[in-house]
Amino acid sequence: MPSEFDLIYRHFAHLGAGPAVELSVGDDCAILKLEPGERLITSLDTLVEGVHFLPDTFPEIIGYRAVATAASDLAAMGARPLGMTIALTLPDAEEFWVHSFSQGLAEAVSEYSLPLVGGDTTRGPLTVSVQVMGAVPVDQALLRSGAQVGDEVYVSGTLGDAAGGLAFLQDEWRPSRDAAAYLVERHERPTARLALGQQLLAVATAAIDISDGLLADAGHIAAASGVAIELESAALPVSPALAEAGERAITWALNGGDDYELCFTLPTGVPAPEGCVRIGTVVAGEGVQIDADIDTGAGYQHF
Structure with missing residues (x-):
């Protein structure tokens, strides 16, 4: 059975090169560099077998998905990606599984410009933790707390597809x-x-990525900003594929989670980027309301 260091160098060491990387895998710490006038932001996400992915999920998918979901937090802050570290917990060091997992990582490293600059491997139930690091200008970052009464609410892409899948x-x-x-x-x-x-x-005045469902995540913007958000059910963007589910499509669009689209607010009159759809308005009050009789639920919750 390969050792921890054999696994790291054989499957992961080649994924560590990037423009912001001064020192990558192989020492006690990595060294990343910021441009003048930038500050570091970081976020950590964990995927657990049976909770965040099904037990028979291919390792390539687990590797790619672990990075993409963590990188979505950088997107929600408007960050330029710098690098990432991974903690991988495995029931055993099965060589083919690790190799396949590293292929998914390699694709994500290339897609998101997130070199793998360090991490850890250990024995236990299959768990993947990804810490991402990015940079934003010192006077800028997208936060949840900036939405103002009168702003318009937008989302990117389509909603509910992941729940339908x-x-x-x-x-x-x-x-x-x-x-x-x-x-x-x-x-x-x-x-x-x-x-x-x-x-x-x-x-944008506020932003969040949609991981726990639109209602739950829009609610985080409302709570952090001290406002209410009114959503228009007819405006929710649903893909033709999800529309086959009929009435369930809207429920999944509101509560499904795992879409990793961005929900954000813009001042009235500011044009939205291509591919984004207006779905509501920021008003005085608290919480999130929807103009339809729909079982809104509470979004995904771990506990």
């Missing part, structure tokens, strides 16, 4: 073959909207 994988509904393939792809391989986050940096 998971429901299919769990045999809870049967869409058409093409729809199923699309929705499963959206669930297993989410897209971190890094370019959009950086585009919004100078114009």
